[in-house]
Amino acid sequence: MPPPTRGFLGRRQRDPRLPPGQYDVGTDWPVLTAEPTPRIAPETWSVTVDGRVEAPTTWTWDEAHRLPRSEYRGDIHCVTTWSKFGTWFAGVSVDTLLEAARPTAEAQFVMATSKTGYTTNLPLADVTGGKAWLVWEFDGKPLPIEHGGPVRLLVPHLYFWKSAKWISKLTLMARDQPGFWEQNGYHDRGDPWRQQRYQGD
């Protein structure tokens, strides 16, 4: 444990839902991006699953909406230390997409790519088994563009930079490769409960 900071007592209320080093942002939802917000019409959006798969597949907006609907209700955590409790997202489970594309035996990792070129890498095990979604609804309304609409990746058990906004591609990989923030000093996995914020954590 680090030595206490002179004069600092910290918040009195310690919410057990907060991972270490996080605070409750309340009803706010900060927007953090490293690039200008793109303008993407739902009619032109599509997502492709490719790489180490037997059947590379692309879904349009309408095709994705015909897949079985799946929801996430729970908390999200940003590496910049805010957490937001009780969110409600809806879209499709990544499991559903992978069932169609059929990852090969070598597939161990995923690179998520945004329309903007933003990338983030994840172990395949972190996006399978009901742990990851492509979402287009927040609180029952269309996902706002600044929050990644029309469609973003959602991997709520990891820091939120892993939940790539404006998702356009999931590429299955045999070997791990660093994505955008992972090349810029941030952790490869990003588990908030282990405070995996930066490389070396």
Next chain:
Amino acid sequence: MVTAANRGWRTATVSGVRRPIARAVQLRLDVHDRVDHLPGQHYVVRLTAPDGYTAQRSYSVASAPGDPLVELFVERLDDGEVSTHLADVVERGDELEVRGPIGGWFVWDQVSPALLVAGGSGVVPFVSMLRTARALGRTDLLRIAVSARTREELPYADELEEAGALVVLTREANGIRPAGRLTAADLVPLWEPGQTAYVCGSSGFAEAAGQFLVELGVDPAAIRVERFGPSGGPA
């Protein structure tokens, strides 16, 4: 990528505390065993309570890498857990736990032309870039536009004006310029092909400035954005 984040937490001794403008504090830190930052990078400051509870936040560095001290400029947020402590409690001689420098994206390479567009305390990373450029004798590489509510609330106002920055004030006139927000037209004379554009500010400011640049024909891939603070709207 140059980052010392993986070297973990270290101790910094507070060498100076100044409050050049209201609701903000400027800290000069002697970071033990320091690794030089790149202009635009940030540090994390972590506070620890006697029971082990911790709170940490990121703050951009204002100093140039050649400065023997690391200068952080912290805007005091009324409901801020860390900024209120730094602004109200920290004194010269205190020790703080810090980690950094962090960030490999929002940095200036010190050789390329750059357009810097900031709102409010978003000027801080640009002050580091400006001081670095001055030390190199290359202030010609930087074009700067900054926006604040009033001149009194603009951090590093004198330094930015001396560097020829366009200063836009939203709540009062600035010389012959009436009060008003930054516009795309403001950026036209500052933009040159080959520049990388850096935008830093609140979410609303960064969104607007980023869109102005795109409208002017700047390749979105040449625009780097750093946003901070609340979303500015309902969740």
